[in-house]
Amino acid sequence: MESPTPSPTSSHQSPLARRVRRWPDQLFFAIILAFAIxxxxxxxxxxxxLAYNSQQSFRVFGWQFFISSNWSPNGQVFGxxxxxxxxxxxxxxxxxxxxPLSLGTAIFITTQxxxxxxxxxxxxxxxxxxxxxxxxxxxxxxxxxxxxRATVEPVLHEYLGFTGLxxxxxxxxxxxxxxxxxxxxxxxxxxxxxxxTMAAVPAAQTEAALSLGATDWETTRVATIPFARSGIIGGIxxxxxxxxxxTMAVTMTIGNVDRVPDSLLGPGQTIxxxxxxxxxxxxxxxxxxxxxxxGLVLLLISLMVNVxxxxxxxxxxxxxxxxxx
Amino acid sequence: xxxxxxxxxxxxxFYGGKPAIQDISLEFPDxxxxxxxxxxxxxxxxxxxxxxxxxxxxxxxxxxxxxxLDDEDIYQLDPVRVRxxxxxxxxxxxxxxxxxxxxxxxxxxxxxGRHTREELDHAVVHSLQQSALWEEVKDRVDAPATSLxxxxxxxxxxxxxxxxxxxxxxxxEPCSALDPIATAKIEELVGRLKTDYTVVIVTHNMxxxxxxxxxxxxxxxxxxxxxxxxxxxxxRPKEKLTESYITGRFG
Amino acid sequence: MAGDAGRGGSSRVKxxxxxxxxxxxxxxxxxxxxxxxxxxxxxxxxxxxxxxxGGGVLFQLTFLTARNPTPCSVVSCATxxxxxxxxxxxxxxxxxxxxxxxxGVLAAIFASEYRTRGIGRVVSFTADVLSGVPSILMGAxxxxxxxxEYPNLVESVISxxxxxxxxxxxxxxxxxxxxxxxxxxxxxxxxxxxxxxxWKMSLRIVLISALPGVVTGVLLAVMxxxxxxxxxxxxxxFSTNWYTRPDLPVGSLPVLIYTYALQPYSNWHAVAWGATLxxxxxxxxxxxxxxxxxxxxxxxxxxxx
Numbered sequence: 030m031e032s033p034t035p036s037p038t039s040s041h042q043s044p045l046a047r048r049v050r051r052w053p054d055q056l057f058f059a060i061i062l063a064f065a066i067x068x069x070x071x072x073x074x075x076x077x078x079l080a081y082n083s084q085q086s087f088r089v090f091g092w093q094f095f096i097s098s099n100w101s102p103n104g105q106v107f108g109x110x111x112x113x114x115x116x117x118x119x120x121x122x123x124x125x126x127x128x129p130l131s132l133g134t135a136i137f138i139t140t141q142x143x144x145x146x147x148x149x150x151x152x153x154x155x156x157x158x159x160x161x162x163x164x165x166x167x168x169x170x171x172x173x174x175x176x177x178r179a180t181v182e183p184v185l186h187e188y189l190g191f192t193g194l195x196x197x198x199x200x201x202x203x204x205x206x207x208x209x210x211x212x213x214x215x216x217x218x219x220x221x222x223x224x225x226t227m228a229a230v231p232a233a234q235t236e237a238a239l240s241l242g243a244t245d246w247e248t249t250r251v252a253t254i255p256f257a258r259s260g261i262i263g264g265i266x267x268x269x270x271x272x273x274x275x276t277m278a279v280t281m282t283i284g285n286v287d288r289v290p291d292s293l294l295g296p297g298q299t300i301x302x303x304x305x306x307x308x309x310x311x312x313x314x315x316x317x318x319x320x321x322x323x324g325l326v327l328l329l330i331s332l333m334v335n336v337x338x339x340x341x342x343x344x345x346x347x348x349x350x351x352x353x354x
Numbered sequence: 355x356x357x358x359x360x361x362x363x364x365x366x367x368f369y370g371g372k373p374a375i376q377d378i379s380l381e382f383p384d385x386x387x388x389x390x391x392x393x394x395x396x397x398x399x400x401x402x403x404x405x406x407x408x409x410x411x412x413x414x415x416x417x418x419x420x421x422x423l424d425d426e427d428i429y430q431l432d433p434v435r436v437r438x439x440x441x442x443x444x445x446x447x448x449x450x451x452x453x454x455x456x457x458x459x460x461x462x463x464x465x466x467g468r469h470t471r472e473e474l475d476h477a478v479v480h481s482l483q484q485s486a487l488w489e490e491v492k493d494r495v496d497a498p499a500t501s502l503x504x505x506x507x508x509x510x511x512x513x514x515x516x517x518x519x520x521x522x523x524x525x526x527e528p529c530s531a532l533d534p535i536a537t538a539k540i541e542e543l544v545g546r547l548k549t550d551y552t553v554v555i556v557t558h559n560m561x562x563x564x565x566x567x568x569x570x571x572x573x574x575x576x577x578x579x580x581x582x583x584x585x586x587x588x589x590r591p592k593e594k595l596t597e598s599y600i601t602g603r604f605g
Numbered sequence: 606m607a608g609d610a611g612r613g614g615s616s617r618v619k620x621x622x623x624x625x626x627x628x629x630x631x632x633x634x635x636x637x638x639x640x641x642x643x644x645x646x647x648x649x650x651x652x653x654x655x656x657x658x659g660g661g662v663l664f665q666l667t668f669l670t671a672r673n674p675t676p677c678s679v680v681s682c683a684t685x686x687x688x689x690x691x692x693x694x695x696x697x698x699x700x701x702x703x704x705x706x707x708x709g710v711l712a713a714i715f716a717s718e719y720r721t722r723g724i725g726r727v728v729s730f731t732a733d734v735l736s737g738v739p740s741i742l743m744g745a746x747x748x749x750x751x752x753x754e755y756p757n758l759v760e761s762v763i764s765x766x767x768x769x770x771x772x773x774x775x776x777x778x779x780x781x782x783x784x785x786x787x788x789x790x791x792x793x794x795x796x797x798x799x800x801x802x803x804w805k806m807s808l809r810i811v812l813i814s815a816l817p818g819v820v821t822g823v824l825l826a827v828m829x830x831x832x833x834x835x836x837x838x839x840x841x842x843f844s845t846n847w848y849t850r851p852d853l854p855v856g857s858l859p860v861l862i863y864t865y866a867l868q869p870y871s872n873w874h875a876v877a878w879g880a881t882l883x884x885x886x887x888x889x890x891x892x893x894x895x896x897x898x899x900x901x902x903x904x905x906x907x908x909x910x
Binding site for chain 3: 053054056057058060061062064065066067068069071072074075078079081082129130131132133134136137138141150153154156157159160161162163164165166167168170171172213216217220244245246247267270271273274275276277281301304305308309321324327328331332334335336338339
């Protein structure tokens with residue numbers, strides 16, 4: 030096999046010397062190729078094993094599985110709808126809360142804050158991302174949940190109960206609390222990507238706006254944000270990807286009830302929290318298979334969302350110093 | 355004597371601690387074209403960016419001295435107001451890439467609140483006519499600004515700047531990225547603009563200065579060497595340095 | 606005439622609009638500032654809670670060294686220690702690193718140095734995609750595999766380490782690849798022109814010059830793995846014993862926090878907060894240290910080269 034860039038000195042060597050020199054390169058190539066293939070193999074293995082384990086459940090329940098809200102281990106009947114709804118609901122509410130906060134943070138840090146403050150503020154927001162999920166969950170159980178139950182939720186139920194969304198608060202955890210914690214966790218993701226894409230907007234565009242007599246906000250609104258738009262959206266989708274897969278913080282605060290939530294102030298369950306809760310304490314292979322089938326669904330949604338997000342982000346920053354989020 | 359529209363008074367500007375221009379005092383006569391020439395690195399861009407307070411938007415910059423617009427120091431006024439009255443056209447055309455031609459030209463008006471569609475239409479047409487672009491784009495004003503050629507984009511930027519109704523128009527080497535035909539169109543444009551606006555044009559091309567400018571200032575290493583009516587400066591330069599530059603001995 | 610007011614035009618109209626624009630600008634600044642405060646408040650609250658609740662427990666020295674009774678009794682956690690738990694975490698993360706660092710770095714070398722081949726880009730893309738896979742699914746996948754092939758290993762150090770390695774590999778691959786990409790091609794060309802073998806060039810020259818970035822990436826992955834509870838709940842489980850054999854379960858800080866947090870007794874919570882504080886401090890220290898020492902490495906290397 031040829032190495033991609035031929036050595037310019039090779040023509041001066043004897044054939045034996047050339048052959049002797051080649052084998053370490055070949056061995057090296059073989060090793061790194063093996064590991065590279067291993068990485069790709071892991072990806073296929075994840076999908077493969079989850080799919081393999083889902084077979085039993087799929088054979089028994091078929092496509093109905095995804096629209097049935099009946100999950101009863103006792104009767105050995107399983108339907109994934111409660112968890113699909115739970116996952117989408119918590120992620121949607123989390124985004125609703127996190128997007129304005131993240132954009133506001135990004136705007137403040139890139140345009141409004143005095144230059145010296147920019148790095149420390151940015152670092153502080155990034156530290157939010159370094160906190161492990163289980164610690165957010167613990168804090169959620171200990172601080173946020175009691176606060177929500179005591180202060181926020183009664184108010185919501187009282188004044189907005191008529192919408193049907195805010196029933197009486199109940200359960201050991203609820204959808205709203207879990208969503209709030211999720212929002213806190215995805216703010217650094219969305220904010221960091223937004224900041225990067227906004228910083229990548231060429232000065233020529235912002236100076237054009239400034240030279241027309243635009244205020245800082247007008248410049249941001251007219252020149253920066255439209256230019257950075259696809260990257261910002263990519264960041265939001267990346268945040269969504271993170272939200273749908275979050276396990277610990279959610280399982281500790283959502284109440285763990287396997288029903289489609291009837292109120293935002295009542296308990297629910299996401300696919301991730303289902304797996305954490307019931308994979309081990311289960312009623313047999315059928316339930317395991319059903320749980321892993323839900324896992325497969327989560328995997329596929331997660332993969333799709335992440336691919337879309339990264340395409341958008343890559344395009345917006347043109348591959349310049351992409352960050353690992 | 356000509357009335358003075360804009361005046362720099364002992365202006366010094368720093369880039370990261372080092373002065374890019376030093377103690378420059380210069381008058382820009384009303385409704386005339388003043389050119390600023392000099393070899394690269396002489397501070398002409400810095401000077402012009404101080405005239406609309408754009409220099410200070412870059413990190414680690416500082417400005418000392420005054421710039422007087424009709425006897426008001428712009429450094430004591432709100433920069434947003436200043437930049438509305440003193441517009442700028444840049445070296446590389448920089449239309450807003452996500453906007454159409456129409457939206458680009460009407461941008462300044464749209465910042466400033468509500469206007470009826472007729473008011474905007476009228477302003478857009480007028481500005482595009484002033485910058486000699488109207489005939490070429492009149493049937494595609496909603497096309498993206500990026501669909502225009504380089505020369506057209508620069509005229510678009512001029513129209514955009516004019517639509518803000520400034521009193522002074524600053525032009526930082528507006529033709530250096532353009533071909534000779536586009537350059538000629540813009541030079542012609544400058545000649546017509548001076549009936550309504552005071553124009554300051556930075557150029558590295560002496561012949562261009564000789565063609566379009568009524569007055570010329572020569573800068574070297576951050577200092578103002580000489581200033582006067584263009585003809586006087588080119589034919590009877592008072593400073594040796596000026597003469598060397600004009601006769602092509604450096605820069 | 607173009608413009609909203611013309612030069613000599615209605616100055617009152619101009620003033621009203623100008624004042625309004627400045628006001629809007631000011632309001633946005635305030636709102637954005639509030640957003641920053643709202644975003645950062647949870648971090649402050651969390652750290653404060655951990656300090657208040659866990660500080661007392663953490664600063665008893667025995668906490669770190671003693672073995673906790675199995676489990677902490679309802680009444681007393683007097684002799685509780687998270688020593689075995691810290692050891693367990695260290696072993697799990699250490700073993701996972703042993704697996705993931707070579708795999709990740711070498712795969713990244715492949716993706717970066719042989720980028721022109723199609724498979725290089727496939728590897729890069731795959732690592733990108735894998736880094737978005739929820740960690741619980743990494744646990745589920747290892748579980749799914751082991752339950753079939755080696756059921757007695759499901760609840761062991763090995764299973765947990767495998768899942769953690771699966772989480773770490775994409776992170777290391779991506780960060781290493783990015784770090785390698787910042788090494789200018791001129792460096793590689795110079796090495797080839799000197800007749801240095803490609804493998805030596807990749808390892809000794811390119812990798813070394815990208816080392817700060819690579820180390821940062823590895824530390825990032827280590828910190829991530831140290832905080833992961835989800836896959837470990839499914840696999841390694843929890844134990845309060847010191848480590849004995851790789852096929853037995855072992856304790857880990859994140860799982861301890863999860864388990865004790867859900868107990869109804871406040872002294873258990875105190876232990877969990879102590880562990881939380883410990884983990885937070887460790888992560889914070891590594892985070893700050895890595896920024897600081899990487900900077901030093903970078904300046905030392907650019908000064909020397």
